[in-house]
Amino acid sequence: MAEEKIETSLKKETSLKKEKKPKSRAFYYIDGILIRLLLIVVLIALLWNWDGFWKTDIKILKQAQETYFPIKYEAEHLKTTVINENLKMIQQMKNRALKYQQETEEALKAVEAAKEEVIAVNNKAAALLRYYDTSRRIIEKLKRKFSPDELDVALKCNSVECEEIVKSSSKAAPETYSFK
Numbered sequence: 001m002a003e004e005k006i007e008t009s010l011k012k013e014t015s016l017k018k019e020k021k022p023k024s025r026a027f028y029y030i031d032g033i034l035i036r037l038l039l040i041v042v043l044i045a046l047l048w049n050w051d052g053f054w055k056t057d058i059k060i061l062k063q064a065q066e067t068y069f070p071i072k073y074e075a076e077h078l079k080t081t082v083i084n085e086n087l088k089m090i091q092q093m094k095n096r097a098l099k100y101q102q103e104t105e106e107a108l109k110a111v112e113a114a115k116e117e118v119i120a121v122n123n124k125a126a127a128l129l130r131y132y133d134t135s136r137r138i139i140e141k142l143k144r145k146f147s148p149d150e151l152d153v154a155l156k157c158n159s160v161e162c163e164e165i166v167k168s169s170s171k172a173a174p175e176t177y178s179f180k
Helices: 002-019 025-049 059-068 070-145 148-154 160-166
Strands: none
Touching: 059 070, 070 148, 070 160
């Protein structure tokens, strides 16, 4: 019984092998042609989209491109002119940006210088106001200590500001004083 099963299984295998027809040479020939055509199509597609192919210096290839593909050839060369123009514009924009940056830095330096000048003027003004306040206090003490005639003799003023301070005029108020 086991032998019969083995024999029947062997018969089935051999019959299956006999049913499969081997591929003919024509199929292999057509298959090879199709694969080659596919590779050629892929190669042409790669060359068609490759920019370096259209910007070649090889005379024969360049003439073939101009003769057989004039529209594509012109389009690719227009791309290069547009790219060159864009590069020029980008360079101009960079130069402008650098110029504006330098102008901004110079303006910031000028602002810093002006700020330092204002600080110096404020320090000078604060010192003058302290001197003014001190002189007013001294004069007030002298007014209490001396009579007006003795005060005139003790204080000899040579300027208008001094006399205004001695007389306690509103013109001599620190709020109205202007620094020059």
